Amino acid sequence: MERKGILIVISGFSGAGKGTLVRALMERHDNYVLSVSMTTRAPRPGEREGVEYFFTDREHFEETVAREGLIEYAEYCGNYYGTPRDYVERQLLSGRDVILEIEMQGALKVKEKFPQSLLLFVTPPGAQELRRRLEGRGTESPEVIARRMARAVEESQGIEAYDYVVINDLLEQCVEEVHSIVEAARRAPGRQKAFIGKIREELKEIAKGVQE
Numbered sequence: 001m002e003r004k005g006i007l008i009v010i011s012g013f014s015g016a017g018k019g020t021l022v023r024a025l026m027e028r029h030d031n032y033v034l035s036v037s038m039t040t041r042a043p044r045p046g047e048r049e050g051v052e053y054f055f056t057d058r059e060h061f062e063e064t065v066a067r068e069g070l071i072e073y074a075e076y077c078g079n080y081y082g083t084p085r086d087y088v089e090r091q092l093l094s095g096r097d098v099i100l101e102i103e104m105q106g107a108l109k110v111k112e113k114f115p116q117s118l119l120l121f122v123t124p125p126g127a128q129e130l131r132r133r134l135e136g137r138g139t140e141s142p143e144v145i146a147r148r149m150a151r152a153v154e155e156s157q158g159i160e161a162y163d164y165v166v167i168n169d170l171l172e173q174c175v176e177e178v179h180s181i182v183e184a185a186r187r188a189p190g191r192q193k194a195f196i197g198k199i200r201e202e203l204k205e206i207a208k209g210v211q212e
């Protein structure tokens with residue numbers, strides 16, 4: 001069956017503001033749903049089971065991979081993260097646009113499996129601002145922040161694999177920019193097959209009438 005919704009992958013350096021952006025996008029527009037990932041990382045203070053993540057251990061995660069319960073998964077800074085399959089497929093079929101907030105290796109796997117997915121890379125306007133945001137969030141130790149900044153150097157090499165680069169400077173502006181990109185993607189011919197078929201038939205009918 002045709003998937004009606006758009007599968008949107010949002011990646012970006014840790015601290016770029018992906019979570020903030022996605023929350024604001026969903027508050028302003030009701031066409032989006034967010035996929036909740038499974039992870040072996042420990043919950044941060046305030047994180048709730050089934051809301052930010054489904055928290056689990058390595059054994060259960062590996063079992064889920066083995067029964068193909070995940071669309072993609074990756075190891076990031078020592079923990080597994082993966083996208084549960086059922087929810088995403090159900091929502092796309094029902095016409096909702098599904099957001100995956102995932103890192104780069106996972107994003108590339110999604111593009112391989114679903115070539116029509118839309119890959120967005122979110123970045124702050126500069127590296128100093130990235131560090132300020134990571135430090136300002138206050139959720140990671142200085143060591144973890146250093147690892148994430150080092151990881152950002154590597155990730156910056158992969159940006160060209162994405163369809164769009166989105167600079168998250170002014171949040172409100174960034175939200176509307178992302179929404180415009182999604183709306184534009186809906187206009188691609190691959191997503192307008194029913195309309196294209198209809199107008200072709202109508203044109204043929206009218207042209208026949210003119211000839212007769």
Ligand code: ADP
Nearest residue numbers: 014015016017018019020133137168169170171
């Ligand atoms: P990510 O999900 O990419 O790791 P977060 O959404 O947690 O990033 O944002 C990291 C920090 O940056 C948070 O403290 C957040 O409030 C802040 N932040 C997010 N977007 C902006 C923005 N446009 N301008 C300034 N600060 C921002």
Ligand code: 5GP
Nearest residue numbers: 037038073074076081082083101102103106
């Ligand atoms: P955090 O520990 O900060 O919540 O997430 C670390 C990284 O893992 C982020 O870049 C986040 O986007 C990514 N991530 C979260 N869920 C998934 C997932 O299901 N799959 C993949 N590949 N990455 C994920």
